[in-house]
Amino acid sequence: MLPIQDLRVRSVERLVAPRLLKESLPLSAAASQTVYESRAAIQRILSGEDKRFLVIVGPCSIHDPVAALDYARCLRGLQDELKGELFLVMRAYFEKPRTMIGWKGLINDPFLDGSCNIQEGLRLARKLLLQINELGLPTASEFLDSITPQYIDDLVSWAAIGARTTESQLHREMASGLSMPVGFKNGTDGSLQIAVDALGAALRPHSFVGIDQEGFTSVIRTSGNPWGHLVLRGGHKRSNYDPESIQEACMRLLKAELPERLIVDCSHANSAKRPAVQEAVLGNILEQRMRGTTAILGAMLESYLIEGSQKIPEDLTQLRYGVSVTDPCISWEMTEKLLRRSSLRIQEALLVES
Numbered sequence: 450m451l452p453i454q455d456l457r458v459r460s461v462e463r464l465v466a467p468r469l470l471k472e473s474l475p476l477s478a479a480a481s482q483t484v485y486e487s488r489a490a491i492q493r494i495l496s497g498e499d500k501r502f503l504v505i506v507g508p509c510s511i512h513d514p515v516a517a518l519d520y521a522r523c524l525r526g527l528q529d530e531l532k533g534e535l536f537l538v539m540r541a542y543f544e545k546p547r548t549m550i551g552w553k554g555l556i557n558d559p560f561l562d563g564s565c566n567i568q569e570g571l572r573l574a575r576k577l578l579l580q581i582n583e584l585g586l587p588t589a590s591e592f593l594d595s596i597t598p599q600y601i602d603d604l605v606s607w608a609a610i611g612a613r614t615t616e617s618q619l620h621r622e623m624a625s626g627l628s629m630p631v632g633f634k635n636g637t638d639g640s641l642q643i644a645v646d647a648l649g650a651a652l653r654p655h656s657f658v659g660i661d662q663e664g665f666t667s668v669i670r671t672s673g674n675p676w677g678h679l680v681l682r683g684g685h686k687r688s689n690y691d692p693e694s695i696q697e698a699c700m701r702l703l704k705a706e707l708p709e710r711l712i713v714d715c716s717h718a719n720s721a722k723r724p725a726v727q728e729a730v731l732g733n734i735l736e737q738r739m740r741g742t743t744a745i746l747g748a749m750l751e752s753y754l755i756e757g758s759q760k761i762p763e764d765l766t767q768l769r770y771g772v773s774v775t776d777p778c779i780s781w782e783m784t785e786k787l788l789r790r791s792s793l794r795i796q797e798a799l800l801v802e803s
């Protein structure tokens with residue numbers, strides 16, 4: 450036999466079926482209530498029926514479930530106080546798209562050492578999502594791999610398709626079948642049109658190949674997701690949260706006969722990955738909202754317990770607790786200050802609107 454197959458595959462391991470992982474970490478009544486009510490609340494915000502501001506806030510990536518749960522408790526502590534004006538959703542990102550190479554997130558490599566125990570990564574992600582939802586705090590996550598949602602999507606209230614995958618047909622098809630609202634980022638080069646096209650694609654039904662709950666390769670037929678929206682994250686060397694950029698995004702949505710629904714990512718290229726800049730971006734979009742730009746429905750913040758970021762050290766005992774291992778984040782103290790301030794601004798905006 451000539452060597453023509455699997456020439457570069459080192460090994461293939463069978464993964465636990467989604468149903469079995471879900472049986473070992475079942476959705477509790479409390480978690481399911483959080484997910485059900487939060488998805489409905491986000492949909493009301495997207496439709497304009499609920500005038501609160503959606504804030505998707507949390508670490509760039511989760512690498513330490515203990516610190517992430519600590520963070521979740523801090524955020525939960527603010528939820529009741531701010532719930533009249535802000536709808537808080539915690540970023541719980543387990544899959545990281547890389548510009549070239551790097552650690553690809555807790556699901557891919559839960560021990561941060563290149564051992565890539567994906568089965569354990571899925572288990573840890575599901576367990577943490579359950580714990581956060583059981584606190585009564587909804588979660589947001591990026592779906593990077595089209596198989597992963599089968600293991601965790603019952604615990605996610607808001608999903609992102611990232612800047613590097615918005616143009617991908619596979620991701621648009623996947624989004625068309627997701628049960629929660631999905632935000633599409635503009636491209637890394639700032640391109641808006643790929644995200645507008647993605648919204649149009651995900652809105653419609655699709656048939657594609659995926660897996661079922663037993664893990665069998667299957668044909669998935671979807672009905673389309675009506676809750677897609679744009680997430681503006683800036684592009685190479687340029688931000689896109691200023692009034693002109695917002696107006697351009699609205700015009701493109703209008704032209705595509707899509708609802709004018711925008712979330713502004715205050716981090717990434719909108720802050721040139723400088724965490725301190727997120728404050729100014731948030732202030733700017735709240736000001737625009739105050740002045741009547743009702744298309745701005747929410748914001749995304751990259752925030753963790755401690756400001757900044759760290760490289761993953763060779764010796765993992767040297768990892769600093771509560772510090773991001775991917776993009777730099779604002780500290781919890783700054784987050785608390787910004788959320789309280791935003792709540793006041795939205796209170797004023799609601800008075801102006803009423």
Ligand SMILES: O=C[C@H](O)[C@H](O)COP(=O)(O)O
Binds near residue numbers: 546547548549550551
């Ligand atoms: O949000 C995280 C990062 O911006 C994204 O995963 C790309 O990271 P990289 O450019 O460091 O690979």
Ligand SMILES: C=C(OP(=O)(O)O)C(=O)O
Binds near residue numbers: 542546634
């Ligand atoms: C990777 C992310 O963003 P983007 O796709 O905008 O780079 C993220 O939000 O973690």
